[in-house]
Amino acid sequence: MTREADGGAEPGASAAADAARGLPKDERLVVDEGALRRALEVLEDMEVLAVDTEFLWERTYHPKLALLQVAGRDAAGAVRGFAFDPLAVDLAPVWERLLRTDTLKVLHAGRLDQQIAVRLAGAPLRPAFDTQRAAALLGLGPQIGYANLVEAILGRRLAKGEQYTDWTRRPLRASQVDYALLDVVPLVEVHERLRARLEERGRLAWAEEEMTSLTDPRSYAEPPPDELYTKIKRHKTLDRRGLAALQRLARWRDEEARRRDRRPGHVIKDATLVQLAARRPRSLRALREVRGLHPREAERSGKKLLGILEEVRRLPDSKLPPARRKERPTQSVGAAVDLLRAYLAQRCSEEDLAPETVATSAELERLARDAARERFAHQHPLLRGWRGELVGADLLKILRGELGLSVDPRTGTLRLRAQNGDG
Secondary structure (H helix, E strand, C coil): CCCCCCCCCCCCCCCHHHHCCCCCHHHCEECCHHHHHHHHHHHCCCCEEEEEEEEECCCCCCCEEEEEEEEEECCCCCEEEEEECCCCCCCHHHHHHHCCCCCEEEECCCHHHHHHHHHHHCCCCCCEEEHHHHHHCCCCCCCCCHHHHHHHHHCCCCCCCCCCCCCCCCCCCHHHHHHHHCCCHHHHHHHHHHHHHHHHCCCHHHHHHHCHHHHCHHHHCCCCHHHHHHHCCCHHHCCHHHHHHHHHHHHHHHHHHHHHCCCHHHHCCHHHHHHHHHHCCCCHHHHHCCCCCCHHHHHHHHHHHHHHHHHHHHCCHHHCCCCCCCCCCCHHHHHHHHHHHHHHHHHHHHHCCCHHHHCCHHHHHHHHHHHHCCCCCCCCHHHCHHHHHHHHHHHHHHHCCCEEEEECCCCCCEEEEECCCCC
């Protein structure tokens, strides 16, 4: 977990004692089978476990797990934390414990932690509670960082001395273990307090709804090779033959990145791939002139790239993918979105929520466009669940002309008014 770089640590915030209350200091880092067995015995009956990972993901295709931290509250009320070293012990028993569905797993901004779990354990951890998502529902900001959340909830400032450490280097220093365990030990109490606040405000059901995507295996599935190009920015600027080129180039790049164990962007950057697809050079000389293509990569993969582009030139039109031009909002849709955004800002202010926690601009635009076409989909995220109850019905009425907005001259705030239907 990466912490924010602002602020310093409170006196004594290395908090090694906090990091493993009730444990001898040398038991916190699990590097042998005996320590692994003892740690799992401590964690066995805990109903809530805070989980975090330290990893390295600078050049490799997949993140490399370097440490797995787990903490929970024992029967005596003490928080016990462990850092499991995957370079020293087999973590299969730990993942097996974490996959149990009778235990709630607490994460902070946990999507990447879940991706690691899917890759190494075969499934996302569930049930799960993400403290960043929960904090957003309490008006603490849509993407509050971990250190800021701990300070806001517990009044404690965390040390940041190991923020840029290389977690794959061994042996780990005691200060690194302290730092790593502070990513999970305070998280136990943060979860407890957030949950209590959510219950007080009647928003616990909202939080439970927000966590469903965090535990859905489908959200971690890798896109099919032939759809990788749709994830590349500016792909919609290409014509159909350019899209066919980008489709094949993206598929080749992914295969090559896996083979080299490199991130795809370290083989050829996205922007360069789009340039190759648009220009479709016919010679090594022309290929080398494409901006952003490293000379070594041109030398290494030039013939393969030219072969792919030649295949694309020979494709009949019937084999080309459909155009994916970005649909620009019409003037009326743009005006409707502005109206919805104004209403949303006012409503969220009343509920102590950031507007982006409730709806993105893209979601508002899609809703307005659907209204113009009289094609409302009940599966639209703004018409379902807590969002539907909070703003969805009013948004729909505004778009249908059943509700209007006006400014209260006394308070300067927006207010809704029913339209009389006379046009």
